[in-house]
Amino acid sequence: MEKDIVDYCLELAKSKKIEYAEARALDTNVENMVIKNGLLDAFAVSKDSGFCVRILADGGLGFASSNKWTKQEAVKVVNLAYKLAKNAKRKDKIKFAEEKAVRTKWDVKQKKKIENVSAEGKIERLMEIDKAIMSQKTNVVARTLVYQSTLTEKYFVNTEGSIISSFVPRIEVTPFGVTIVEGGKMEQLPFKWFGYTGGWEAFEKWKLEEDLTREVQVLQRLLREGKAVKPGKMDLVCGPEVVGIACHESCGHPMEADRILGREMSQAGRSFIYPGGPYWIGTQIGSELVTIIDDPAIENSYGYYLYDDEGIKARPRYLYKKGVINEFLQNRETAAKLGTRSNGASRSINYDREAIVRMANTYLQPGDMTEEEIFEDIKYGIFMNSFTEWNIDDVRFNQRYIGREAYIIEKGELKAPVARPIIETTTKTFWMAVDGVSKKVGFVSAVCGKGDPGQGVPVDTGGPLARLRGVYIK
């Protein structure tokens, strides 16, 4: 990375009539591998490197980027960003919330460096996982493993004097389409994400052989013993994966301030929370047990960062607190509009994308119940440990989750597996029904989609077991 070109961009921007400018550069070493049905389809290794400039001038925003590291290109990029900002010609001028300058360096340590593991070693590790998937006595007709690692060096400077350097290694394995056929029937694990910010030690944490072997056993048992659920109102216990997706979809997304203000209206949509609407800060949305936190600073989490892409220090955001809408996810633009401060939620996936409001690691705060206590007084209900199909409307209120691994609960005990139980409900109904939360939190990684062009950012989602009373399951 040529930091002098990044600094040069900032100096050029300063020479223009602007309110604010920042320059950001990323150098990323990327490795990708696809293992399809036990064979290495392709191994890709590359270095991506480029820089961008964002300028606020006359109340308009302009952004330009390039991966051509020359001073001539820097001039072109700055001029383009400035022109785009000036051409916005907004009636209500964009402002950024006040922030202090930060000068710091931060990095994530790898216990075992990804770059020190040989290509052969990486392939071998993935092949071992593939073998584990195939180790069960069933007919696995397809499975694919996708591996990705990124080693990202980032440099950020702005006209307020911030200078931030960082190094972040990330690693991800995504099994998809694990499909088994028995007796003419088919079951499938569509996707599962494993993400980690750190080094090769991720594999020790994930225990992928154990995890995916279990997933195959779950599919197999579902094919052999799965029963349909008798639709009706009943108690539902959600496992960390289901709690996590619900936190992400029906709390994290609607609490993004850019959505609330309408900036995503044509793509990812708006929010059921909006100025002058029935839901705002202080409105009840769940039971007292529902506190949902988005925290970028959880060590080794997939969504980990210490400073966001506007140079703001990360901190936990208490989105829903004791069932009440508490704090939105903010960047500097939304914070200025809403009369508050940024809480460090501005993220970008690369040098060629603007930073927008994003989640990091979103989870339900644990309660004080043991897992036994969660189940023991349920006469009849469903335990949904994981999900397959899911979706939610574009104001983040009407949602559905379909169980992948799920069981009938009778008199506090887990019984037969249930085939594809569905909860199709609203945000408020879901969170108001929570009457029990266990002590132990689990996390599941995901890639969150938002932005145009799309920016998939690494996140974690999670929580403890959550018990919902009297919800409709079909």
Place this chain on the structure above:
Amino acid sequence: MSEIMAKTEEIMKKGKALGADEVIATTVFGEYRQLRFSNNQIDIGVAWDDYTTNVLLTWQKRVVATQIKNFQNITPTMEQLFKLAKASKENPMYGGVVQGKFKYAKPMADKSIRDVENPSEYIYEAIAAAQRKIGKNIDAGGILFTKYEQVFLVSSEGPEGQDERSAIELSIRAFAERDESGHGVECNSSLKGFNPARAGEKAGEIAKMAKNPKAGKTGKFDIIFEPLFWGSMLGAYGMMGSAFFVLTKMSVFADKMGQKVGPAIVTIRDNPGKYSVSNRVFDDEGAPVKETVFIDKGVLKTYFHNTSTAKLFKTQTTGHAGLVQPMPWSLEMDAGDMTKDEMFEDTKRGLYVTNTWYTRFQNYATGDFSTIPRDGIFLIENGEIKESWKEIRLSDNILNLLANIAGISKERMHVHWWGEADPPSLSPYVLARNIQITRPE
């Protein structure tokens, strides 16, 4: 030979000199511009320029790839890539890349797309068109996007060519009230014929009709799909048509070759033709692209192939190579013989749905899925729109949806929107019978 082509060839030759069996180098110089708007104002202008050479290298059935930015560090990058190939693992199923010299169609990119002087005017034109339908008091958001790419491909197996690809897209979602919205898109490969007002009118028209929506009901309905909505469904069928997804059982079309998957009125093809925002003359191996009939009169005719997957299926490449997986470029559903009005007349009790998002599958091999209609949703009774609805979900099976198609319109629209109606398509209005609708309980 241009300097860029010469540099691209140098990369290919470097790989061959190192001992590679096959090397394909593709340089893309791309200029991308986007204006994002919401609340009727420009939020940000974005420009990204990309100078990248994608390299595919094979050695003894080991497939590796890399990217070179702005022709920097060619020698060390290629040496590292070849080293990776040697360390990699043989894929006995690998079937090579396309061989031979080809004469490609002449690229017809519109260079004027690079120099649009006041692109924001297109946005204001679209907003004004929506306002003419609804009234001044609207809230509109969306994007204006332009693309201009110069592509240079050199393959050690013979293909060599240059392409220029251009596109301009406008997407507008207009709100009359919080829950009264419509969405329109305008997509073109050229400025000629690009009509942003058309997208604004569509968005405005739907938003106006969507007045006072009521909570929808669960049940089976006949459904009329707006082309933008149907473009999302075509995207799902197209993805599942890729041989990669067939091989990984992420497709309902596995083991169905030659079988009837829809009624005889259904013909779907892929054609990245001159009009398409995904226009191109060759694929990532250098195979010429062509019109490919995917489903012909209801019968599954082919998957989308690169050379390697084609060999596995004992057929020829269809010109759909991506670096790892073949994918459709630009889908077309053949026009039917109905008008939109006739579809309404044919519907005793049904729904007219205009857009959707968040399509997700329980099981890609069986096709059980749901998707969430957004913007205008309308209950039809006896051929007339009875009321506006909201808060429903289409929850069915994607093969069942295809099988239940009862009508296709003569009119088609070129649609592409965000990650939902993707890849681009030439999409008609479609009438499907007896489709399951659910809602929160």
